[in-house]
Amino acid sequence: MPSNAGTTRLVIVESPAKAKTISGYLGPGYVVEASFGHVRDLPRNAADVPAKYKGEPWARLGVDVDNGFHALYVVSADRKQQISKLVKLAKEVDEIFLATDEDREGEAIAWHLVETLKPKVPVKRMVFHEITKPAIQAAVANPREIDRDLVDAQEARRILDRLYGYEVSPVLWKKVMPKLSAGRVQSVATRIVVERERQRMAFRTAEYWDILATLAVANAGEGPRNFNATLVALNGDRIATGKDFEPTTGRVKPGAGVVHLDEGGARGLAARLEGRPFTVTRVEEKPYRRRPYAPFITSTLQQEAARKLRFSSQQTMRTAQRLYENGYITYMRTDSVNLSETAIAAARRQIVELYGERSVPPEPRRYTGKVKNAQEAHEAIRPAGDNFRTPGDVAKELSAEEFKLYELIWRRTIASQMTDAVGSSVSVRIRAVSSAQEEADFGATGKTITDPGFLRAYVESSDDENAEAEDAERRLPTLVKDQPLTADELAAQGHHTQPPSRYTEASLVKALEELGIGRPSTYASIMQTIQDRGYVFKRGQAMIPSFLAFAVIGLLERHYPRLVDYDFTASMENELDEIAGGDHAAVDFLTAFYFGSANGAGDRDIARSGGLKKLVTENLSEIDARSVNSIPLFTDDDGREVVVRVGRYGPYLQRAVPGEQPAPAAEGEEGGGQGDRAPIPEGLAPDELTPEKVHELFLGGGGERKLGDDPATGEPILLKSGRFGPYVASGERKSSLLRSQSPDSLTLDEALKLLSLPRLVGVAPDGVEVFANNGRYGPYVKRGDEFRSLDSEDKMFTVTLDEALALLAAPKTRQRRAAAPPLREMGVDPLTEKPLVIKDGRFGPYVTDGETNASLRRGQTPEALSIEEASEMLAEKRAKGPAPKKKAAAKKAPAKKATATKATAAKKTAAATKSTAAKNTTTAKATPAKKAPAKKAAPRKATTTAD
Secondary structure (H helix, E strand, O other): OOOOOOOOEEEEEEOOOHHHHOOOOOOOOOOEEEEOOOOOOOOHHHHOHHHHHHOOOOOOOOOOOOOEEEEEOOOOOHHHHHHHHHHHHHHHOOEEEEOOOOHHHHHHHHHHHHHHHHOOEEEEEOOEEOOOOHHHHHHHHEEEEEEEEEEEEHHHHHHHHHHHHHHHHHHHHHHHOOOOOOOOOHHHHHHHHHHHHHHHHHOOOOOOOOOOEEEEEEEOOOOOOEEEEEEEEEEOOEEEHHHEEEEOOOOOOOOOOOOOHHHHHHHHHOOOOOEEEEEEEEEEEEEEEOOOOOOOOOOHHHHHHHHHHOHHHHHHHHHHHHHHHHOOEOOOOOOOOOOOOHHHHHHHHHHHHHHHHHEEEEEEOOOOOOOOOOOOOOOOOOOOOOOOOOOHHHHHHHHHHHHHHHHHHHHHHHHEEEEEEEEEEEEEEEEOOOOOEEEEEEEEEEEEEEEOOOHHHOOOOOOOOOOOOOOOOEEEOOOOOEEEEEEEEEEEEEEEEEOOOOEEEEHHHHHHHHHHHOOOOOHHHHHHHHHOEEEEEEEEEEEEEEEHHHHHHHHHHHHHHHOHHHHHHHHHHHHHHHHOOOOOOHHHHHHHOOOOOOOOOOOOHHHHHOOHHHHHHHHHHHOHHHOOOOOEEEEEEOOOOOEEEEOOEEEEEEEOOOOOOOOOOOOOOOOOOOOOEEEEEOOHHHHHHOHHHHHHHHHHHHHEEEEEOOOOOEEEEEEEEOOEEEEEEEEEEEEOOOOOOHHHOHHHHHHHHHHHOEEEEEOOOOOEEEEEEEEEEEEEEOOOOOOEEEOOOOHHHHHHHHHHHHHHOOOOOOOOOOOOOOOOEEOOOOOOEEOOOEEEEEHHHHHEEOEEEEEEEOOOOOOOOHHHHHHOOOOOOOOOOOOOOOOOOOOOOOOOOOOOOOHHHHHHHHHHHHHHHHHOOOOOOOOOOOOOOOOOOOOOOOOOOOO
């Protein structure tokens, strides 16, 4: 689109990839430059606070809570060079267009750019939901002003999260562990995962049985001859299924009115039904109709990408970001299921081309979202443009993961405008009377799809991996009432009730969305944050809470329940939405939350309690750290209470009889401990700490176990567990187990050999003793200060003096390693056209173009990193410029020596002469320079990552 004659416009976007795409759609007279995301933020730590504010009481927060919650924003250190570039460009143009993303975050970035650049030329806000040429040209032609309501909402959210994190996190530091963090949404998300694990820990399985009958139809016409039916009732009473049992006791729920068959009862009934006639007692046929799913919003895209593609939330959003910035899909952070008229028309045209006229309904489909306060003016996630490109059209242009995600979005969009899937469902009841005159009712269901409709394009997955797919058919023979059947087989089947499934990222996002917590732009970061903080870890797709999460959530639930209340957190989201709509003042909202208010504005409980500040300071002394860090498990058969303690070196088990006097604390552990202890292996899920597992941990290297008595000293030899793993001890002697040894199978003889270490191998000819021992880096022999490694642990007990001396006499060799090959060759950088590779460095993997290096960020892997991400990381690194070189320390002038007396000089000369022979092979130590007076220590800078 040509600019006005002689007019130069600066268009500022967020990323270099986006800048490159947009610049291709704008004509001469436009300069497109990236801001690299946020340009300003609240100070991350005390070092970021400008000197003139360091003495302010609110500087720690970065928010002046006493003056209208004025935020102190600082330009990020890694953005200063780019800001300088933008300031310079802003002085050279006639107009500025801020083309940041269309959500609140993008609106806030646009506002921060204005505040930072302070331009003297007109500034306009340009908004688009897809990066295509028509969309960009329309955005330039129809700019608007910055929406201050959206900015206020984003700023209020940022301040709210800072106040929550910076006030609540120190409580965790004092009562649980240093460097922990709390967050308005992350803590609630963690609580959801912890609550599910508690349910699994309290769960008691139940066994129940039924009978599966394989029935046959005589003279079957169309359809199958055989089908399966399951026992559903006996003498009119329903047969118990999994839903009829209490999850915490494993017993049938009171008043359930069901028949609970055990194995004997099921097998006996099956035997009594052998050879008996079966008769159809009821046939019900109903039409089946299934409407298509709505187009993707952020949460449903993350859910389906996790189910179908096994993508994490972060991976999904990174991939979607690349597809958006390169013009393949519309904006990917949205909670609206709405499609524009042009998108609906494009989908309907493509359906006709690919599936025929019959697959298009007479009227376009329009969807209503279920998400609270959804931005319906926005669009759902769909292929970009007025004519959708099929996956085949773009296959050669996209990476493997981009193609998979694009195809998913394309299929969902197309399916949303197709006809319903239709067919019929059949429910059948069959009865047989046993030889003991018991009436046994069996049930079977069938489904036939006559027109798959939208299912030809897309079938949604389920979080339940055992669930039947919606396009699956179950065909039954044609059956009528009173029709006789024969049983080919009657098999008794046993079942066990299952604990509730753990959350996956997909189902946790769904739970947060249903509760009204979080927003499209935050889901992925929430998933990543709770894992980075150590509150949740993943096993496959399942999200498992750590015991640290149990301690943190237990503290918050007991002492600050409102802060992790689901309704309260959702109500804050609603109030932020009201601020965005101009219906609520941000200052009033923040005042009520932080200080409380007389009229209870904002959340009533927090406001009446005096606000967050009072809440976290008044009750601090009431929090018992030992209680918070103790998670009760059960009382064992000997009456000992078994608990998990969250210690500074990780969680461990402890058991003791109630009322038992505290035992002395083990070295490196917290004081006041009771009973014996056992470490909990890393990666063990809380619900796996069953009584059997706990017993195994205490006996297998966790607790104290006597192996026997030392025949030489008579002292007991004990197997114990310490901070660094299992070890044996007898009197003052201790020795760690070898890598090849297991606590479960350790014998007394093996323990005695361990306690013989360090083993005296012999005495060298010069009188120096030679020892064999086990160390941090494995087995070795030692003579004085000389060490040599042994090639096996067994050698410690068998190496002879001659062998040891030969090893010690051999020179130490260090083989020079050849340069390691790159971890991955990525291809050509789209910005610089230089080849990119990922290498393994001293501090982990990094991407390089041969001149600039950028370390991979947390959560990024060499396999998953895309070339666009790598290009952007290197562009950011280049924008920062070279790291400042450290100044070389100034050489100190040699200290002047005071003139010594002749007597003193003579003594020193004699002493030096006497020691020369002994030191002729040793490098003399330098005389230390005279120390300068010690400076008074600077106050320690407060650092935090609580947001």
